[in-house]
Amino acid sequence: MFQRVPRALRRLTAAAALCGAFGTALTGCAGSGGEEDKAAPRAVRAPEPGLAFDYQIGGAYRPPAGVRAVSRDRTSKPAKGVYTICYVNAFQAQPDAGDWWQEHHPDLVLRDADGAPVVDRDWDELVLDISTRGKRERLARIVGEWIDGCAKDGFQAVEADNLDSHERSEGLLTAADNMAFGKLITARAHAAGLAIGQKNAAELAGRGRRIGFDFAVAEECGQYDECDVYADAYDDRVFDIEYRTDGFDAACQGWGDRVSVVLRDLDVVARGESGYRRRTC
Secondary structure, eight states, X not given: OOOOOOOOOXXXXXXXXXXXXXXXXXXXXXXXXXXXXXXXXXXXXXXXXXXXXXEETTOOOOOOTTOOEEEEETXXXXXXXXXEEEEEEOSBOOGGGHHHHXXXXXXXXOBOTTSOBOEETTXXXXXXXXSSHHHHHHHHHHHHHHHHHHHHHTOSEEEEEOTTXXXXXXXXXXXXXXXXXXXXXXXXXXXXXXXXXXXXXXGGHHHXXXXXXXXXXXXXXXXXXXXXXXXXXTTTOEEEEEOSHHHHHHHHHHHTTTSEEEEEOTTOOOTTSTTOOEEEO
């Protein structure tokens, strides 16, 4: 299954929390500072169901007319006037970030019995080691800095990629490991005033909602007949990206009245670049 497009090395940015107001309020959240932080808590707001959506993690550009929600890489700025989701690769390492992880946090890279890094071969991404509580907490601090950076930049939500990393772990991780780490980063996002979306892993949607995820970003749920699972778990707060026309048609025909569906090119390039493709139901 297509899952994501490799992105550039993410910044490690520690910042105070900011939160936009768009959509339906779900829960309150604490300020990000210490005793001297007197700012009032900001409400976490999830996207409304059915928002016209664009997926721009491969390059930011002006949202097409009528679009009310956009997902962009965390190194980009949020789109003005629309609900903007910040893409963060939370469970795996971006391809060109592998050396950084190996140099600075080698023990947080999952390794097989021979000590070799476990790699998601489809996307050339190192799988991060969330097998113990101590490692999950350390990783949550690193990813948490990225999340805080999203809040500082003005995003309203976070898209936490690779909730299904255990499926590419050569049996070294479990779904329970992913859920435990997911719980840490959902708490961090809410503390920063951001909603947070589950990325893929349809079989974990119900559990994801229970541990704190607020919506879902699903790739090819029409192609794999999974849109209903996400829609039921998240009360139709689902953004679906399809890469093949038959999957797009299936998503529109079966679930276009419930979830937000967009057809994009596999590399999700910016409008105007070679290969750009975008359609909606």
